[in-house]
Amino acid sequence: MARMSRMGRSQALWGYAFVAIPVLGFLLFALGPMVASLYLSLTDYQVLAPPRWVGLANYERLFTRDFFIGRTLANTAFYLLGIPLGMAASLLLAMALNQKLRLQGLFRAVFFVPAVCSIVAAALLWRWIYNPDYGLIGTYLRMLGVTEPPAWLADPRLVKPALVLMGIWGGLGYNMVLFLAALQGVPRPLLEAAALDGANAWQRFWHVTLPAISPTTFFIAVTGVIGGLQNFDQVYVMTRGGPEYRSATFMIYLYVTGFQYFEMGYASAMAWVLATLVLLVTWLQFRLARQWVSYE
């Protein structure tokens, strides 16, 4: 580094001073607890008694003997299916609302409402919709002649699709807004050139529009998967883990283990396994991105 002038040095000091506070916050409230939880994952810690070192016993139990890990991870994987479905739906919506319509602003606002809705309010709404006796879906099915409408949230086979549907509804508005912004950035000259070359609407979409918005698609995919792997609020308020743990995600099992039964050592081990999984999946996505994401 070249010798800095006196003013340069004092400017740098001010810079460090301002940065110090968020860095300190990170060390105290993020990195510190992470290191502590790594240590705790190697102990048997029941909160009411001091931690007791057990080495890798928690991880061994997790990988060899735990029944619920397999089931909850399978559930979590199922919920990830909702991400491509949701992206397709929001993209369609964004393309529809990208045209000059009357009340375009109103439509965009209406579709964005679920994003600002509290999860508890949304859960109350959807529990009412899914109620077999007096819910919206049940009533319409009865009008169509179905005598015994299914109990969506109480049936082990139907509960996950029901929650995926609710999840898509929730994420629609937010992704739609991102796609709308990306669609504005599709280069018009390219589209016109493709039309002149004889490409039909579908071909223009597939070869021009999609690659142009692929950075946004990539962003939504990565953040969607990271969030999806840690899915908790929605499932907890809707079903608490559902009939026979058929809707329980990994995070719900972690929460019950740690905050209901206070087996904090075991829960910390689960947290680290989940964190590693998220890192792995994200790294994989970034590797694959080179194939399909194009930046101008």
Place this chain on the structure above:
Amino acid sequence: MRLRPWAIASLLIAPAVAGGCRARSTAAPEETRTTISLVGWGAPEERAILREAIARFEQKNPTIRVDYTQVPGVGYDYLNKVRLRIVARMAPDVFYVPDGAFGELVRHGLLLAIDARVAESSVIRLDEMWPSAVDRYRWNGRTLHEGNLYALPKDIGPMAVYYNEDVLRRRGVPPPDPSTPMTWDQAIAVWKRLTFRDGWVQHYGIAGYPYEAAVWSAGGEIVDPARRTWMLDSPESIAAVQWCADLALRHGVAPNPAHATTNAGELFEAGLAAMHVDGRWMVPRYRKMSFDWDVAPIPVPRAGMPSISASGSVGLGISASSEHPAEAFKLIEYLAGPEGQAQLTRTGLQVPNQRWLAATDVFLQPGQRPRHAEVFLRSAETSRPGPWTSTPNVFWYDVFSTFIDQVWRGDRPAREALPAMAPLIAETLRENNPED
């Protein structure tokens, strides 16, 4: 002259310090009194009654002062508050110990063993008290409900069948005998007469029949005495569980518990269920209901069999780290003894610890519902702690509660479902309650 920063600071702090000193010097010289803390929970009515009991205790023990904190809400909030105080090394001297949380607390050595003090006490006589209430606060280092005593019961809440007398009269059904429990066949016949449709509204004969009462009365068990084996896959237990499911599935006299949109208690309060099995603690709430009601014993499979059901209880425990164990024991001795129990029973929600006291008007409260309060006494004789108190960690019970829905929904009969889930539940039971 410019004021230096330290001058400004001292000008601001000085009055506060002076004020503090003055406050302390005018305080009454009460340093001879020991202060102990009591933390509990309950409805606002209970707070008033407990304060009166504490006031009487302080009158009788002028050297002790009780600092009482009532945590609003119920159950979960209270337990978390107590756990936080324990971890922060500020455990209250005396606190409520729900019988379901007793295992977790005693396993970590957080409660003081009180056998010696109880033996010396002239107020507490264990042989006067309900055995099931006292035993559920025992721990021998490995198994709950046996061994040394770590808390005294504050109450016992046995269960009975509450019935809506107005509905029974309307349907021409005579009230059940308060001294002899109905048999299962008689009960179903009665409930069928009480199940009817009134326009759009479905009325049920019974709501909320606890499966553990059916299993125990039929001679089955839920866990073995050593708490290492789950026993709900025995033939008697399977038949009992199936009978409970059939109330909704075959006979249609009960709402299906798997469709848990309204709970059984709410149905009874709304007059949509003629009968409902619940604990004594509901009495204060039901006394405010506009319909006439009374209680009867819980039905048994066949005539002559004992009616066994679960009872709830809350204990009074002394923290193992308390600095005033003698004073703390005096408090729980008073509250669990005849005098304190006589006062606490006034709320109507509990049966007092002492059996002789429970047989008097202090508990029977003639002139108030239920008219046949002695039903609760007979229930208390044969009651047991609920299965959720059997082990320190009850994750296995949660797992069972969620898998049993298959049977309530009618997807699988009990004779298939219970043996199928047995390995998982037994494994969860053993894994989370290690023998160390």
